[in-house]
Structure formats: structure tokens, C-alpha cells
Amino acid sequence: MSDDDELVRGSGNLFRDLGHPDADREQLRALLAARIIGVLDERGLTVRAAQEATGVAAADFSRIRQARLGRFTIDRLMGILAGLGQQVEVTVSVRPRGVAAAHL
Numbered sequence: 001m002s003d004d005d006e007l008v009r010g011s012g013n014l015f016r017d018l019g020h021p022d023a024d025r026e027q028l029r030a031l032l033a034a035r036i037i038g039v040l041d042e043r044g045l046t047v048r049a050a051q052e053a054t055g056v057a058a059a060d061f062s063r064i065r066q067a068r069l070g071r072f073t074i075d076r077l078m079g080i081l082a083g084l085g086q087q088v089e090v091t092v093s094v095r096p097r098g099v100a101a102a103h104l
Contacts, residue, residue, distance in 0.1 A: 025074065032077035032088075033064045039084045040065075054083035 016023035040050055040061065047061035078088045
């Protein structure tokens with residue numbers, strides 16, 4: 001970093017920092033997908049084994065692993081976690097836009 005460079009801190013939400021219009025929703029989907037991947041890795045489950053355990057298509061687990069989340073709703077991702085034996089707890093803080101980042 002040179003003396004002319006200014007350090008800019010992120011908001012904690014990459015999607016917001018990049019100007020995505022649905023930043024909070026995308027952040028939550030990414031966090032849920034990361035947890036799904038974490039559970040699969042912790043248990044050593046292949047996408048096929050995850051399909052057998054949950055009834056969710058192996059192709060969907062592949063999409064999640066590839067961060068192709070466009071077809072997944074938050075509710076669906078939470079349901080997949082439930083199918084993997086996880087309990088999801090959500091805390092919501094609502095503030096006007098432009099004020100400190102919402103905690104999801």
C-alpha cells in the first residue's frame with residue numbers, strides 16, 4: 001500500500017459492497033449454503049450420499065458446492081439443513097438503509 005492509498009473497510013456483506021440490490025438476501029443464502037457444505041464435509045458425505053440421506057437431488061448439492069444458488073430460496077436452504085439434522089436459528093435486526101449493517 002502506498003501513502004496515497006486509503007484503506008476502505010467492507011460492510012461485512014460482500015454483496016452490499018459490490019452494490020447488489022438484494023445484498024442481505026444473497027448474504028443469507030451464501031451463509032446457509034456454506035453451512036450445508038460444512039456439514040457435508042464434516043460428515044464426509046458425497047453429493048450422492050447426501051441425496052440418499054435427505055431426498056434432495058444430488059445435482060442440487062452439486063449446485064450448492066459450486067455456489068450456483070440462483071434456484072434456491074432461503075426456505076429451501078433451511079430445509080436442506082434440517083434434512084441434514086441441523087437446527088437453524090435466525091436473529092433479525094431491522095434498521096433503515098444506510099444505517100449500521102443488519103444482523104441476520
